[in-house]
Amino acid sequence: MPNISLVMIVKDESNHLNTCLESVKEYVNEIIIVDTGSTDHTIEIAKTHGAAVYEYTWTNDFAAARNFALSKSTSDWNLILDADEQVTSWDKDKVNKLLQTDRFIGKINIKSNFKQNNEERYSQIYISRLLPKGAYYSGKIHEQVMSKLPRVELPIDVFHTGYFQTDKSERNLIILKEELSKNPKNAYILYQLARQYKTMNLYQEAAHFFKESYQTADRSEEYFTDLAVNYIYTLVELKQYYPAFEIIDQMNVPLGNSPDYQFVCGIFYMNFVLSDTAKNIDFLPLIERSYLICLALGNQNEREIVLGTGSFLAAYNLGVYYEMFNQKEKAKEFYEISAAYHYLPAKSRLLTL
Template sequence: MKKSIALVMIVKNEEKSLSRCLESVKNHVDDMIILDTGSKDRTIDIAHSHGARVYQWEWQDDFSKARNESLKYSKCDFNLVLDADEYILKWDNEAIKDFMNMDKPHIGDIKILSSFKSFDGTDDISWSHVARFLPKGIFYKGIIHEQPDSSLPHKMIPIVVKHDGYHHHEAIENEKNSRNIALLTKTLEADPQNTYYRYKLATEYKRINDLESALKHMDLAYDSVSRLSSVYTSVIVDYIYLLIECKDYKSALKIIENEKMYMNKDSGFHFVSGLLYVKLILSDVKKYIEYFNRIEDSFLKCLKIGEGSGYRGVIGTGSFAALYNLGVFYEMTKKTDKAKECYEKAAAYDYEPAKNRLKLITKN
């Protein structure tokens, strides 16, 4: 018998994004359920125009309560949970059918691509694997960054979603940041040793460029994180990026030295390590020249490992971005042929900085 799928969402004031989301998913699902928590714009009208069932609910500062309220209206076999600023890029019908018909039910983890500004101002895309495809009867726990309240095993499924909320719609996202900081702070008051929430609070402060608060909470996250934790690699890599942005290169180097044995198979770690060695040498050539060869080694390791396969990462750290930075290194060390080769390979990914450098190096 054919298994049914419902799209289940909670929304508020999402008129700029909602239509795109619903258009991307409507041909893949059997029902669309939207729980509105107090929209003042055209969100509800847009939802109705796409055939969604809309319910209204008063926001109670608890994401799992809202998620669970929305899920109770679904009668389908599986529920796909999306936010309004997300939309489907890839959906493999046959593979998803196979997943839904497995003998033992699983929770489906989907891939989410998120646009963001890196510390040097470039536009980057991160990826993460998130539990969003839930069998009927599975609900959530946690007032923020809610997780499925279930011991069912997880399995990656071929659904890819693009999320651009942290990159666009600044006023809405500022409101969301403030809300998230308040909820995370409240959660940590009750559970101060929770590394996951501490890390998430640090990232929220980072988004609003409050680097002092971000560093305070990232310090605490690093002190408490277990190397067995699903967020271990994220804490380490993001901590190093944050220290670089704060120009605390000495502390960043210490983290790299402490963790390199455990992070050796992570391309994101080697990528940020390469960036740190560049910053170190530029800050004091005489003092840090011993790290010069580590720049090349770091980016070569990125390429050997390739793109990451863990909990999350940044697209390009195991491919075009590593190639580009390696090209810059070779160009600065007068190895023009090697630089050109790296730029050509990076440009094949349609990476604009590499194409620009390639034009300049070819002219000369």
């Protein structure tokens, strides 16, 4: 059996830590907790779970803190979690078999909830979090694992609540700007800075940094789809339709199989048509086309970033589209598809038809 240490950095996490540790205790052999200055009951909670606790002076550098924590591990493998995360599923047999056969960087599926259009929605992304001994981090914020080992997706699911419950925007901006001053052409830092501004609804600033990142990013990078999609969303918010058109024209082939990309295309065409209906009416069919492609991609199990872009969210938007043109039977058909996923807005629309 492979030995696995849970390795965490924490500060004032008494509201979350117990749930996190309870969710993972059966999968790990050792718990390493590095505390960066808690004033609540975080350390006491960690010790009740048998954790080895180390104090660390915070220096606004996540990678440095994580690497210090990793140095305290005695295991061959290290699982990295934050206190506001909890393991929801873990296929022990498959994971153990993989860990016994090779060295690699293990990616786990992290699902997060967030607010959009006054609704709670969910995103998912595979992130490198199960590391062999010797792997380390770089980057003061949104730190990345530095290793030439292959990345392998593992059957481990984690739920993250942090972005939904807390706002760490100002802290993140300070660190990101410091990193950017040292690496002004780093596409990943530019992308993270753009996302941070978008989260704060500062769309002009977000668009600036999305553009800088988009122009320099390697399109093979895992974050590129999210970069392009959020850049288009930002331009739509700013009603900058023609720059958005350019990106859509460039990305139709590279991102054509992404439900999230097709979904934002539907959002774009809807807003573009409504901005000047008489002038842009010829683009109306592209709204329907985009959402139908979303559903087709969902049926092919193409991976979503935001859950529902290949299923209930696309179906709901199609229902709205058909209802707008008084095609009530078609509207009902797609509202029913959406409602089958327990999407409440679709259920509400069905009651009115």
